[in-house]
Amino acid sequence: MKRFVSDTVGLYLDRRDTASIVKGCLSGRAGKDAVAKYEQALAGYIGTGYAVAVSSARCAFYLILGYMRTLCPGKYRPEIILSAYNFYAIPSIIEECGFVPRFIDADYRTLNLDHGVLEKNINENTAAVLATHAYGNPCDMGRIEEVAAEKGLFVIEDCAHALGAECGGRKVGSFGLGSFFSFGFSKLITTFQGGVLATNDRKLYEYAKAETGGMKRTSAFSVLKNTAVGLAAGLFTSPAVFSAFTFYPWYFLNRCIGRFVDRAVKGRTDDPGSSETFRRRITPFQALVGYMQLGKIDEIVRKRITYSRMLDAALAGAEGVSPAESVREEDCMNIYLYYAVKVKEKSKVRRELLDRGIDSREGYLKNCGFNEETGPVFENASRLEEEVIMLPNHSKYGEKDILDLTVRLTGFFGGPGR
Ligand SMILES: Cc1ncc(COP(=O)(O)O)c(C=O)c1O
Numbered sequence: 001m002k003r004f005v006s007d008t009v010g011l012y013l014d015r016r017d018t019a020s021i022v023k024g025c026l027s028g029r030a031g032k033d034a035v036a037k038y039e040q041a042l043a044g045y046i047g048t049g050y051a052v053a054v055s056s057a058r059c060a061f062y063l064i065l066g067y068m069r070t071l072c073p074g075k076y077r078p079e080i081i082l083s084a085y086n087f088y089a090i091p092s093i094i095e096e097c098g099f100v101p102r103f104i105d106a107d108y109r110t111l112n113l114d115h116g117v118l119e120k121n122i123n124e125n126t127a128a129v130l131a132t133h134a135y136g137n138p139c140d141m142g143r144i145e146e147v148a149a150e151k152g153l154f155v156i157e158d159c160a161h162a163l164g165a166e167c168g169g170r171k172v173g174s175f176g177l178g179s180f181f182s183f184g185f186s187k188l189i190t191t192f193q194g195g196v197l198a199t200n201d202r203k204l205y206e207y208a209k210a211e212t213g214g215m216k217r218t219s220a221f222s223v224l225k226n227t228a229v230g231l232a233a234g235l236f237t238s239p240a241v242f243s244a245f246t247f248y249p250w251y252f253l254n255r256c257i258g259r260f261v262d263r264a265v266k267g268r269t270d271d272p273g274s275s276e277t278f279r280r281r282i283t284p285f286q287a288l289v290g291y292m293q294l295g296k297i298d299e300i301v302r303k304r305i306t307y308s309r310m311l312d313a314a315l316a317g318a319e320g321v322s323p324a325e326s327v328r329e330e331d332c333m334n335i336y337l338y339y340a341v342k343v344k345e346k347s348k349v350r351r352e353l354l355d356r357g358i359d360s361r362e363g364y365l366k367n368c369g370f371n372e373e374t375g376p377v378f379e380n381a382s383r384l385e386e387e388v389i390m391l392p393n394h395s396k397y398g399e400k401d402i403l404d405l406t407v408r409l410t411g412f413f414g415g416p417g418r
Helices: 015-027 031-046 057-071 090-096 115-121 141-151 202-213 220-236 239-269 284-294 297-315 346-355 379-387 399-413
Strands: 050-054 079-083 100-104 126-132 154-158 178-182 195-199 321-323 339-343 388-391
Touching: 015 284, 031 050, 031 178, 031 195, 031 284, 050 057, 050 202, 050 284, 057 090, 057 154, 057 178, 057 195, 057 202, 079 090, 090 100, 090 126, 100 115, 115 141, 126 141, 141 154, 195 202, 220 239, 239 346, 297 321, 297 339, 297 399, 339 379, 346 388, 379 388
Parallel strands: 079 100, 079 126, 126 154, 154 178
Antiparallel strands: 050 195, 178 195, 321 339, 339 388
16 A cells, blocks of 8 residues: 655755766855855745745744835834734744734634734734645735735744745735745755845845855754755655665554654744854855756646646535635635645544544644633634644655545545435
8 A cells, every 4th residue: 555745854955966966066266156046036936036045944034124124113013913823933033033922813714814804903012924835735925915014014924834825816925024934844845955035126135145155154064964855855755765774663653652753843943042043154065056956846746736637626515624725715825835734623634634644743833822821812823723724746756646645534524426
């Protein structure tokens, strides 16, 4: 029986690419050129005037906020509106940069911020709206821009999951003051950790360039370690190796000590750390790795969309499982970095799926707006934290594999194929 892995490393280098990277690094000419070329290609792809490559999305967000702080000196405790269903490290970066996170609830259907409650949460201290395109599903940027323009707010986009996604015919990341993307291991493409700040604002670009110039470069040890981890994880989670080998120890681990693993992961996400750990410049090696993969993005995205629509069709009408919905089907393009569905009794469903050879992953956004005194004040974010899991849809699979997967999923959940 074929086993399906939910997540793999987003590395797409063939032998020619690898040879070029090695040659570039050995010749010593890679240096500054590689980073500049990579930044230019990224800006071209996203559709912005400028891009600044850094060590992580966190670092790029930190730079955008640092710049924004210089633009609102008069505001007392300026606030940034964001979805409570968010990545654990985001609120602490906002606080560290001198802003106050103002959470609003998520939309249970789309998993993005609830556009309906945005306006009533704006007050005289609101400085910006952070639009997080959860799992690659674009927010309604037209609506957000309209409200922001009317109230004089900045718009920032968290595109960590959304490279290639579109809204109204425009790539996400090209709206507002600035945006940030992640190239961590499981992202659409990876640079063995990395991120980029994209913007059309020349002053933000100059600020980010000047700031990154003063940062330390990611150390050779870190790059080596991340490369080794990325390559090993990529191998063990490749479809063939996972099915033939990795599944068995993974199954055993999940069956016997799954709860401890979940708790350890949760412990890590409870402590976001400080910016000291992520304020780094990218290395020319990472820039080369990123550059070599940029031309492949459209094909990767095409496959993810095709596979996710096959899953949509298979699960339509199934009971107890509902996929994330698009904000506007006609002109918003979800790139499905993850195929997110909501299920009740998440742990039980995941265990039973694993028994059928289907690995799933817990949704890794959580209810960041949870308040210890008042409880789960953000009802949808809290439900999403409880219910979201991610199913296999990645582009390293072929169409035939996904067909097999849909048959097995409909056998489990029910649906038109049963
Ligand atoms: C929504 C979101 N924003 C930001 C980040 C931070 O990205 P990085 O790990 O590159 O700093 C992540 C990481 O996965 C994320 O999921």
